[in-house]
Amino acid sequence: MPEIRLHRAGPRSGLMRLADADPDFGSPYWARPWGGGLALARHVLDRPEVVTGKRVLDLGAGSGLVAIAAMLAGASAVVAADVDPYAIAATRLNAAANGVAVEAVLADLTKGDPPDVDLMLVGDLFYDPDLAVRVLAFLERCVAAGIAVLIGDPWRASLPADRLRVVAEHVVADFGDPDGAGRPAAVFELV
Numbered sequence: 001m002p003e004i005r006l007h008r009a010g011p012r013s014g015l016m017r018l019a020d021a022d023p024d025f026g027s028p029y030w031a032r033p034w035g036g037g038l039a040l041a042r043h044v045l046d047r048p049e050v051v052t053g054k055r056v057l058d059l060g061a062g063s064g065l066v067a068i069a070a071m072l073a074g075a076s077a078v079v080a081a082d083v084d085p086y087a088i089a090a091t092r093l094n095a096a097a098n099g100v101a102v103e104a105v106l107a108d109l110t111k112g113d114p115p116d117v118d119l120m121l122v123g124d125l126f127y128d129p130d131l132a133v134r135v136l137a138f139l140e141r142c143v144a145a146g147i148a149v150l151i152g153d154p155w156r157a158s159l160p161a162d163r164l165r166v167v168a169e170h171v172v173a174d175f176g177d178p179d180g181a182g183r184p185a186a187v188f189e190l191v
Ligand SMILES: C[S@@+](CC[C@H](N)C(=O)[O-])C[C@H]1O[C@@H](n2cnc3c(N)ncnc32)[C@H](O)[C@@H]1O
Pocket: 029, 030, 032, 033, 034, 035, 036, 037, 038, 059, 060, 061, 062, 063, 064, 065, 066, 081, 082, 083, 084, 087, 107, 108, 109, 110, 122, 123, 124, 125, 127, 131
């Protein structure tokens, strides 16, 4: 995605050293962009009218890729939420690298009321069955409160596809792509 620069982990980044030094180190989901986030970021960059002038929340921000794309595409303000402090740090570094202002928030918003935003962007947050149930319930509360919800996902097993409408399709790089050929992903609207 030529419009966005991200710090990414490589073989010499020292992630194992960091993991050994920090007993609270989780999975470094923030250390690279995921397929669902790539599809969603591509979508908002290709169709800036989706976000222009809107207050946006990137739920499960990871590296901050989707939040950054939304700001570059013309959102009026973007909050990036994640439950991993390393994701918050990565989002701040990556937002700065792209010259955009993103408010990074360490919180599990799925337990609370719908936030005061116009649009929720959710990149690759349906990778775990239990989390998927919680996230879907929260997003349904958001839709009921009048918030638009767009999800990017490479058709993972826990994606609630029967509740979603495909609005765009992309081929994206994702974990486990042996040859880098990419895999199908889509951007969905929660209906
Ligand atoms: C698979 S990564 C996707 C990151 C990014 N959206 C992307 O597509 O590249 C999922 C992210 O969601 C975060 N996450 C998991 N549960 C969450 C929750 N309840 N609220 C917010 N973020 C959560 C994880 O810490 C992780 O950073």
